[in-house]
Amino acid sequence: MEGQTIQVFVKGYLGKTLKFFLKKDSPVSELFRNVSNTIGTNDIKIIYAAKQLRSIVNGNATILKDYGIDDKAILFGCIMMTEDDGSSVEEKPISLNGVIEFTNSPDMLTLDDDQSMSRIKMPCGHAIGQESLKEYCRRMLDDGKFEFVCPSSDPCCGEIWDYSTVRKLAVLTKEEQNYFEEKLSEIFLKVTLRTKDCPNCSSLSLRPNGNNFRVICMICQLGQRHPYEFCWYCLGAWSTSDNTDCGNSTCDAIDLRLRYLKSAGIKDINGVKCPSMRACPACGYLIEHTEGCKQMSCRCGQKFCFVCLKLAINGNFQCGATCNVAPVQHKFDGN
Structure with a gap:
């Protein structure tokens, strides 16, 4: 419903969950503004279901609906340690339209071909049962993957199914949606953006320069009025004046990747x-x-x-x- 008021939850700041009431067709910029006003800094990124939200894409303003954000959606936010260098991957919002298509083709995973039961026809054209789809995507999440890749090998497909598509076609319950959204964003944040929790305030942190060992938490600096410096690799407090040696004897300074x-x-x-x-x-x-x-x-x-x-x-x-x-x-x- 256009103009519908929804609740949006944003995790990742000071170990808390922020709650905002917005319209489903609200500009993404409004969400950014609300979050920024709450935490006191504009240096933020917001992630939903492994997609980085952007207020402008290809010169056009985006709205929450473009990203498939629905009532009680769970998003994650992370703080930029310093000014963003713009090097992150740009994500285009995907909105699912149209109706669900069904087919009598066999389930690509279970090979079930019971003609009395219809299977879902995925956007790539391959067939899968509703429960098979749900179980397959959950298994991908449990394996630490945030992209749902079509597993068909006849022919080899490899198309990536958007979460909004999976959510609709698998008819996920609200509890299942919460699980999927949290896992997708957590994996994306840790593996792709390589965020870490500030050891002092538990806020999700992102360093735009991948070569920096020594980082400053902006949230700690805002709240404590003095910078909190820590080592990006071992997460220990920075105890030296050197920019590459944090002073912690157990630190091996290895990129998680x-x-x-x-x-x-x-x-x-x-x-x-x-x-x-x-x-x-x-x-x-x-x-x-x-x-x-x-x-x-x-x-x-x-x-x-x-x-x-x-x-x-x-x-x-x-x-x-x-x-x-x-x-x-x-x-x-x-x-």
Whole structure:
């Protein structure tokens, strides 16, 4: 219903949950303004279901409905440690329109082909039962993934289903919506934006410069009137005047992404043994191979080979059917 008043919950500040009443068609800028006025700083990012909210996209003002934000939606906010450098990935809002389509095609996961039961036809055209869809997406979340990739291998698909689509087609209960929204945002914040909780005030924090070890919590500075400095890697209080040595003897200063890459397993990709997780060679975004071939397309727009890590040039891949397996990455570009 247009003009409907909804409650929106925002987590991530001082370990608390903020509550706002807005119209479903309110501008996203109004939500940003309300949050900023409450916490006392404009240096914030707001995430809903693994999507970063933006008040302007392609020159047009966005509204809450564009992101599928409904009543009692759970969002997360994080504080910028310093001025944003604009390097984050831009997300386009996706709004689900139209009606649910059904089909008698077999469930792509269970292979159930009972003609007396209809399956959901996903936007990519593949069929799946309502419970199968719900269980599959929940399993993805439990495995630490925030993208719902179509698992069809006949033919290989790989299309990403938007949460708004899954929420509608799987007919999620309010309790299930809360679980999905929290998990999606938590995983996205930790893995993609690489946020951390300030050890002093528990606010979600984001550093725009991926090379900074020494960071200052803006919320602590606002509340205590003096800066609180801590080490981004070990989360201990910064105790030296040096910008790279925090003074904590147990700190190993390792980027969390490197730990994910090192601990990722090996999988078979078209007959080739290869690490199951890679960082995009262009931006450093982590990608886990689930199904399909070795040709990858990152959120940043860069295409590359998952096996040898060679970048595509003008959309053209630089390796043939076979190529050398690149070792586990120990460094990468991007934040």
